[in-house]
Amino acid sequence: MALTRFHNIVGGREVAAKDGGWFASANPFDGRDWAELPHGGAADAAAAVEAAHAAFTGGDWPKLTATQRGKLLRRLADLIERDAEKLAALEVRDNGKLYAEMLGQVRYIPEWFHYFGGLADKIEGAVLPTDKPQMFSYTRREPLGVVVAITPWNSPLLLLAWKLAPALAAGCTVVIKPSEFTSASTLEFARLFAEAGFPAGVVNTVTGFGGEVGPTLVEHPLVAKIAFTGGDATGAHIYQQAAKHIKHVTLELGGKSPNIIFADANLDDAAKGAISGIFAASGQTCIAGSRVLVQRSVYDAVVDRIVAIAQTAKLGDPMDAATQVGPITTMQQRDKVLSYIDIARADGARCVLGGKRPDDAALGRGWFVEPTIFADVHNDMRIAREEVFGPVLSIIPFDDDDDAVRIANDSIYGLAAGVWTSSIARAITMSDRLRAGTVWVNTYRAVSFMAPFGGYKKSGIGRESGQHAIVEYLQTKCVWINLADDVPNPFVMR
Known part of the structure; x- marks a missing residue:
């Protein structure tokens, strides 16, 4: 050809x-x-x-x-x-x-x-x-x-x-x-x-x-x-x-953006926001919400919601309107993503979804990785600290506002962050305390020609x-x- x-x-x-x-x-x-x-x-x-x-x-x-x-x-x-x-x-x-x-x-x-x-x-x-x-x-x-x-x-x-x-x-x-x-x-x-x-x-x-x-x-x-x-x-x-x-x-x-879900949030919307933050664009975005921080009292419920949505994602031809997750852009990047999945398993993270190339033979020639979710991640694991740039999500529990801020800011990056809460006071306070160039509240991945965009730290x-x-x-x-x-x-x- x-x-x-x-x-x-x-x-x-x-x-x-x-x-x-x-x-x-x-x-x-x-x-x-x-x-x-x-x-x-x-x-x-x-x-x-x-x-x-x-x-x-x-x-x-x-x-x-x-x-x-x-x-x-x-x-x-x-x-x-x-x-x-x-x-x-x-x-x-x-x-x-x-x-x-x-x-x-x-x-x-x-x-x-x-x-x-x-x-x-x-x-x-x-x-x-x-x-x-x-x-x-x-x-x-x-x-x-x-x-x-x-x-x-x-x-x-x-x-x-x-x-x-x-x-x-x-x-x-x-x-x-x-x-x-x-x-x-x-x-x-x-x-x-x-x-x-x-x-x-x-x-x-x-x-x-x-x-x-x-x-x-x-x-x-x-x-x-x-x-x-x-x-x-x-x-x-x-x-x-x-x-x-x-x-x-x-x-x-780069970024390793925290997407923070509080117990007072609308948990269904927050789960959708977590999906949007990491699996849209197959995770290949600098603002990917690759660390989802979930308040401990609702941790299991949120993990279940996120997994339930992610496991229905349709992989396929990116030109097909029904496709929701496309391939990784390069073979080298696909292999890098798979290597990080292996690292996460070796570090003790619990894989609750995906974790490999898809079994569908129709996708065999493409550079696909299944939407992958790791639960019970600690912020000192490599999967939580290094930019993967693929459809791999780390879910990390936290106790209270101070704990969320500590974990979120404990990163060399500071490009973006998300906050999910029904409290306007918490929304403003968290936005003030997070060390990130963009903070979204009850949404994720919104950009505009009118709004400045850039990062803190590295x-x-x-x-x-x-x-x-x-x-x-x-x-x-x-x-x-x-x-x-x-x-x-x-x-x-x-």
Whole structure:
């Protein structure tokens, strides 16, 4: 079967890798290769950065007013909405997540471009009061320059939009490095920028493997900022390399999020929230509620409810509307998830559901893992401390509010948390005490283009979405103007 071939966009042109190499992308549902992507290297990364720098410093992009930039973003939003079904189908073939979820995400993506398109001409400086006689001082907010956006394989276009929309609204230019496992939808999406009217070079792509293109992208002297979503080990390496060159960074990294169920909660809703937090997207989300903390007095009842729902989950073709749990995106990740299940058993956790590959022969070629639940987990077990990134849930008992906070915060991560309670006082108090960038109360996995998103501790640096996000792509300049007719003593600081 012939593979579908995609090309990078560099300087407004569709290009292959400079050395002519290609690599394949596989469909997680059946394990078969279906697409070919340019196998880029250091020279390809440098060319993309140079194209972005040329567009930032010359040509039509810097001549546009902020209002004109906003109109381009809104035009792009309309094109994404038009092509949502095609883009979502590409994502499913690449990462194996449910078509219903991917289509919902892609149809929501235009809101980021509408929102930041409207925000583009609301970037304001200020006239400063000053204690210096006959001096006038004001500030300007200016774009950083070339931004490298490095995206993961679990939600490629959504997480790209979180970076692209504010960066472009701020006036930056961008080089996109998608995951080598899920590059196809990004390359198809990048073709829309020319149709929307963006000048050549404003948005560029480079595909390939991190070790081959990553160092050039992170260390290139023309790059001003790296915006990365992915694992904390890779994020730490990028942070170290960026620091050597004094570059700005936004890092959205891993999580081991606690989903806390109190005895006074609606237990049926809480059980559904636990399911949503871990088995939606097959657990392949940085905000996965992979630790469910349950108050001891209702522990057995909640475990029973969660197991009863999870054991009905339908595994299958992610393009089928009836499917509820799809495959793991890569074979390597599937094997990693299975290894963590073995570790949990060895550490003494009690497996009450799943724990293996499915027996269904129809799923045999795909990279599936059964929804898996471990009960009686202690927070010092590896299954409770390390990010599995798969459909594996740890259920941990707690005694009271203080115990819940202690267990929840006892983690190197702090991306998100959930609280299930009927008490408004407890909802507010727990939200205050939890060390997490996002806290959901009586819900889980809600995000918005209006709401800032990011982590505490090793879950990251900076914020994406909301008005906070555009600040991450701006720098402040202070201007001083002397209004006096003469220049005072030049040897004394004004």
